[in-house]
Amino acid sequence: MARKKALIIGINYTGSDHELNGCINDAMNVRDFLVNDRGFSADGGDIVIMTDAPENEGTPFYPTTANMLAAFKWLSSRNRPGDIVWLSYSGHGGQVKDEEGERASGFDDTICPVDFEESGQITSDTLHRAIVSPMHPEARLTILFDCCHSGSACELPFVFRPDADGNVTMMDTVKKGVELVRAAQGLLEGGFTMDKAADAKMLLGGATDFFHSLRYGGGEEGGADDEGLAEENFEEDWENEGKDVWMFSGCRDDQTSADTSIAGAATGAMSWAFMKTMRDDPGQSYLNILQNTREELVNKYSQVPQLSCGGRYDLDQPLNVS
Structure with missing residues (x-):
């Protein structure tokens, strides 16, 4: 029988110079969505929630670099055909110098564990190797990243970008x-x-x-192809890994994601828009979800959500997390 498992991370960096307000709320909202709307088990063996709430300090659920890397290993290992796997992260995203010279921008996207000032940021290629590469090719992983500079945070080879009207544009x-x-x-x-x-x-x-x-090719001249996909070129042959991975990210690599308040509750703008979109119409396709999430954000926020894929997949199929 197929298994559902989820890793949900929300970091507020409480008491630091980098404090955020809505990320733990995002984690709890995602947990409620998966359990109440998508049939995930609330059992600790199937769903792991990591936050920097005071009660988690000193436990494996406190989102330090070491704990997060261990959790990524748990999430991506021992998956079987048909398994439904979920990862979400709400917190700070950043960029560091690309030491390998792969990126045209000169920077790697990163995420920031609660101890990033001591242990460093986790780079996009590290995320790919820790999360995507070990995945069973017949298990589906859906990722939601609500953080700054998150467009290529897991270095998936195909990127779909909507404009204000929901059309692909370069x-x-x-x-x-x-x-x-x-x-x-x-x-x-x-x-x-x-x-x-x-x-x-x-x-x-x-x-x-x-x-x-420009490292986005859908042909010799670059740009998006007829399917609305733009291809990211990385040194590794990740295009041919064949991993069934889909990632919704809150913004392009050069943008920030808003930490805001909606209906009196602190939240990440991308997390709120994604959850609202999913609850408004649970049967939407990946393409529809991206377009409708963009529509929720476009009038109030400059950030442009993105959908990245591990392969050339049909974007019109319904999102599969249930």
Whole structure:
């Protein structure tokens, strides 16, 4: 019989300079959603909740780096065909220098355990190796990350990005290169000098390098393909791992996720929007959930939620966590 198991993490960093308000609430809301709406067992052997609530300090449920890595190992091991696996994280996300030179941005996305100032942040490639790579290829893992810089937090090879209308777009990145071209053109207006020409050449060279560095390909020219998927290129051959993994993240890599208050309760904006979307219509497809979550956020928050996949999967199939 297929098993359901879940790891839910919420960190408020209470008493620190980095304190948040809604992340433990997010964890409790996710737990209630899985148990009450999706049939997960509340048994401690099937669902693990890690928060920095005072009663958890000194226990395996306190979200230190060591405890989180151990929990990831529990989550991704001994899975069987048909198992339904869930991971959610609400807390700080960050970026550190990409020491391996794989990322065009020069940075790796990270998440921040409660002791990150002493033990360091957990990088996106570490998350992939700890969570995604060990997964049974016939078990489905759904991930919800509500944190800053979370777009590529688990380095899944295919990324689906909606615009304000729910359509896939690469314009957010393309515009950066276009702006460099326009700056070069504007520099030469009003008279030509050698200094201006040198500066314009530098800007145009930067634009050319920028466009060549776009690491999203749905074909030779890059960009999204006909299925609305943009491909992330990493040094590892993660595109061919064939892991059935789906990740909803609260924003693009270059954005922050809001810690806010809704109906008088502290919450992460992405967690609230995702849960509302799921409860409004439990039978929605992955694509519909992404579009409707974006619709919930678009009028109040600048963050753009994303859906990343471990393969070229049918985005029109219903989300499977039950």
